[in-house]
Amino acid sequence: MEKDKPVKIAMVDDHVLIRDALASIINESGGYQVTLLAKTGREFIEKLKGDDLPDLVILDLNMPEMDGFETARWLYEHHPEIYILVLTMYDTELVLLRMIRYGTRGFLKKDIHPAELKNAIDMTVRTGYFYSDQLTGRLMSMLKSGDAEHFSLNNTILSDNEMNFLRLASTEMTYKEISKMNTSARNVDNWRDALFTKLHVKSRVGLVLYAIKNGVIGPGW
Incomplete structure (x- = not known):
């Protein structure tokens, strides 16, 4: 991610009201710009342009056609440089495990407060990870830096x-x-x-x- 340039963010969620509301919050936060909106993983992939990729994607898990799991796996295989934040109502252990396998950098609840949303994006851009659980965040930092x-x-x-x-x-x-x-x-x-x-x-x-x-x-x- 280049300094002094807005961080480009994609929003992928079939709940249009939630997606557009979060996009508005992000665009008003300063330093971030939502450059791609999609309702499904398939639509997201079709809209991706090789010369103008987002830096980060906020991805819903439950979507028709191509869900968040499939989309995250595709991104991991084709564009691992794009950070993934998962937007979900589910944070069970198996969901966490499966999404971490596909390079997910953090998890957001759908009822997230605007200030926490900004903090999550800030932390992901700055450190590469955002996990609300302190232990998991610490472990992911170790995984990233190898300093433990x-x-x-x-x-x-x-x-x-x-x-x-x-x-x-x-x-x-x-x-x-x-x-x-x-x-x-x-x-x-x-x-x-x-x-x-x-x-x-x-x-x-x-x-x-x-x-x-x-x-x-x-x-x-």
């Missing part, structure tokens, strides 16, 4: 079972589904708790970010 010495596999001894569980926990499988793979629910609980302690994280999202940071899996795995 204690956050390294070289300094942490994981058993084969713990390493295998870490890989499985980084998929969309539920803990219950993992427990059915030649193991038990008790073992899954024990491995999860051990990893939380060893890796200094408190959530499944934290496990995934650790796995990405240390090359256990990669974004888009």
